[in-house]
Amino acid sequence: MQARRILVIGGYGFFGQRLVRRLARIDTLDVVVAGRSLQQAQALVAALAPTAAAQLSALAVDALSDQLSALLQRLRPQVVVHTSGPFQGQGYAVARACIACGVHYVDLADGHDFVCGIGALDEAARAAGVLVASGASSVPALSSAAVDHLVEGWQRVDFIDIGISPGNRTERGLSTVQAILAYCGRPLAGTAPPAHGWSGTWRFDYPGPVGRRLLSPCEVPDPSLLPARYPGHPQLRFGAGLELRWLHRGMNLMAAMARVGLVRDWRRHAGWLKAAADWARHLGSDAGAMHVAVRGVDAAGAAGERCWVLLAEHGDGPYVPTLAASALVRRLMAGELPARGARPCVGLLTLADFEREAAGLAIRMQVMEER
Numbered sequence: 001m002q003a004r005r006i007l008v009i010g011g012y013g014f015f016g017q018r019l020v021r022r023l024a025r026i027d028t029l030d031v032v033v034a035g036r037s038l039q040q041a042q043a044l045v046a047a048l049a050p051t052a053a054a055q056l057s058a059l060a061v062d063a064l065s066d067q068l069s070a071l072l073q074r075l076r077p078q079v080v081v082h083t084s085g086p087f088q089g090q091g092y093a094v095a096r097a098c099i100a101c102g103v104h105y106v107d108l109a110d111g112h113d114f115v116c117g118i119g120a121l122d123e124a125a126r127a128a129g130v131l132v133a134s135g136a137s138s139v140p141a142l143s144s145a146a147v148d149h150l151v152e153g154w155q156r157v158d159f160i161d162i163g164i165s166p167g168n169r170t171e172r173g174l175s176t177v178q179a180i181l182a183y184c185g186r187p188l189a190g191t192a193p194p195a196h197g198w199s200g201t202w203r204f205d206y207p208g209p210v211g212r213r214l215l216s217p218c219e220v221p222d223p224s225l226l227p228a229r230y231p232g233h234p235q236l237r238f239g240a241g242l243e244l245r246w247l248h249r250g251m252n253l254m255a256a257m258a259r260v261g262l263v264r265d266w267r268r269h270a271g272w273l274k275a276a277a278d279w280a281r282h283l284g285s286d287a288g289a290m291h292v293a294v295r296g297v298d299a300a301g302a303a304g305e306r307c308w309v310l311l312a313e314h315g316d317g318p319y320v321p322t323l324a325a326s327a328l329v330r331r332l333m334a335g336e337l338p339a340r341g342a343r344p345c346v347g348l349l350t351l352a353d354f355e356r357e358a359a360g361l362a363i364r365m366q367v368m369e370e371r
Contacts, residue, residue: 003030010084014173027053034061086179121342132342141324146292156232165241168284181266183219185258190224198255215239288317
């Protein structure tokens with residue numbers, strides 16, 4: 001059987017190389033690690049090749065180049081996975097090139113406007129017979145799969161609460177820092193009541209070894225995508241948090257400074273802020289968590305409350321945003337995903353898909369009983 005070619009743009013980057021490690025386990029794939037630096041792509045391929053089940057190769061690619069369509073026509077991949085963030089402020093040039101060449105497209109975006117706006121390409125994607133899925137990440141792909149599981153059969157959903165808190169010792173990429181700073185202190189789209197990034201704080205108690213973490217509002221697509229999906233049009237709250245309280249309170253202070261106009265755009269300071277956070281990486285733990293809690297009326301007509309929790313240890317938390325893309329590639333290549341068109345990655349995957357992709361990682365998921 002001929003291997004199915006998967007092109008991973010940004011394949012040696014922070015999330016890209018973790019996705020490549022997941023895809024390298026699948027023996028029916030031909031994975032092309034692509035990016036602007038051929039040397040870095042080749043280094044990753046050389047490191048993984050001895051134990052990889054998939055075929056691996058390296059390629060120099062500028063995703064923003066006008067030559068991308070020509071490259072896709074020559075390379076003829078079945079799927080392109082775009083991992084080069086931050087996606088805030090990016091256009092859909094890569095997705096458009098994939099549609100023009102009849103190639104499935106998946107990205108790891110979690111920015112509100114980018115993910116929610118992907119539907120503008122729906123007509124073209126359907127005409128080309130391809131799937132264009134944006135947001136194949138922790139949100140909205142994994143978060144929506146968890147909500148789907150928790151409220152299956154419910155008569156009404158009143159409230160959805162979602163939170164993510166990585167361990168402080170977990171590695172962090174510059175693009176992730178830039179994405180977080182992009183909305184620090186700014187109004188968050190889709191939130192009701194209106195919220196500002198990193199303004200306000202609440203707490204959530206995760207199972208051990210994570211424990212209690214602070215959370216604050218963050219920009220994600222979920223508030224604009226999920227309420228209309230469930231009966232009752234529930235209110236949705238999303239928060240992200242830092243393990244070290246003084247770092248989290250520092251983000252709250254930065255948000256306040258942005259709101260009163262003392263700092264126009266924190267992204268300009270991303271370099272030294274990341275360096276400062278990295279200086280404190282020896283503190284805290286390598287354990288992170290994500291939760292989805294729901295409240296409403298169950299199938300029997302009784303008030304119900306359920307919670308799903310993901311725990312990631314030993315620094316494996318950064319793999320979580322890659323699991324959806326890995327699952328989509330696997331299902332597309334197996335012919336198990338007939339969906340076509342351009343859409344946010346909501347309703348395409350189940351929790352079972354994520355559990356399969358997390359095999360071998362220090363990641364565990366559990367549904368807690370009614371609380």
